[in-house]
Amino acid sequence: MSSCAILGASGHGKVVAELAELNGFQKIVFFDDAWPQKSSIEHWPVKGDSQILLNTVSQFDSVIVGIGNNEIRLLKQYELKAAGAKFSIFIHPSACVSDYAQLGEGTVVMANAVVNPFSSIGEACIINTGSSIDHDCQIKEGVHVSPGVNVAGGVIIGRASWLGIGSQVKQLISIGSNVTIGSGSNVVKNIDNNQIVVGNPARSYLF
Numbered sequence: 001m002s003s004c005a006i007l008g009a010s011g012h013g014k015v016v017a018e019l020a021e022l023n024g025f026q027k028i029v030f031f032d033d034a035w036p037q038k039s040s041i042e043h044w045p046v047k048g049d050s051q052i053l054l055n056t057v058s059q060f061d062s063v064i065v066g067i068g069n070n071e072i073r074l075l076k077q078y079e080l081k082a083a084g085a086k087f088s089i090f091i092h093p094s095a096c097v098s099d100y101a102q103l104g105e106g107t108v109v110m111a112n113a114v115v116n117p118f119s120s121i122g123e124a125c126i127i128n129t130g131s132s133i134d135h136d137c138q139i140k141e142g143v144h145v146s147p148g149v150n151v152a153g154g155v156i157i158g159r160a161s162w163l164g165i166g167s168q169v170k171q172l173i174s175i176g177s178n179v180t181i182g183s184g185s186n187v188v189k190n191i192d193n194n195q196i197v198v199g200n201p202a203r204s205y206l207f
Contacts, residue, residue: 003027004088005060007053007076009034009041012126013066017044019090019108025062050076057085064088064106065124070160071178074142077106077124087123095127104141122159140177158193167202 004025006013009032017028030046031053032038038046048056057063063085067073081087087105091097097115104123109115114132121127122141131145134153142160145151151169158177169175169187179191182198182205191197196205 001026002061003029003059004062004064005029005031005053005057006064006066007031007050007080008066008073009038009044009046010066010068012068014042014044015110016064016066016090016108017041019092019110020062020064020088022093023088023090029060030066050079054079054083057083060086062086062088064090064108068126068144070142070144070162073124074160101133110147116153134171146183 002025004020006016009030020028028044030041030044031048032046033049035046035049040046063080065073065076089103089107091109092111094111095109095113097109098117100117101115102120104121106123107121107125109127110129112130113127116135118135119133119137121139124142125139126144128145129147131149133151136154137151138156140159143157144162146163146165148166149163152171154172155169156174161175161179163181164183166183167181167185173187174190176191176193178194180196185198185202186200187202198205
């Protein structure tokens, strides 16, 4: 029986758990730092915290981080990798991922998402429901492309950036690392690192 350990008993974790089942894993076990207070999530058991998972990674055929926060997801993936964890790439059966695209380990591609030819997706990314990545894009590690996002061809998106639900990115745009793009925003100019941008066209948001 193939087994998958998921770190993060959250809403996103539940979606990842179903995705693991759709990818052929028969035993799904969660780990979460809220354990032992949290002992289950829906019908899946929570068996321990992140330290217990680090100590037992060899017992699982695959491990994946089901945490939405980009920086935490990346940090936990690096810790698990250093402990010898084996990672999978989970693709929903309804998603369309080109044979000429490259996906990094620990990345998930959700229902009805599209990744077109010669795009590369880094490790620990979330390509969420109904989003599209057109040709020749470079999506760095830890990026979350939210539901309904459209990324045109030749776009570069830096480490741990977050594209809010329904946002759009014009072709050949470069987006830096740790950027947050507001829901429904339309990105038509390059964005530097560590920016929050919103609107149509998207502009930097100052607190």
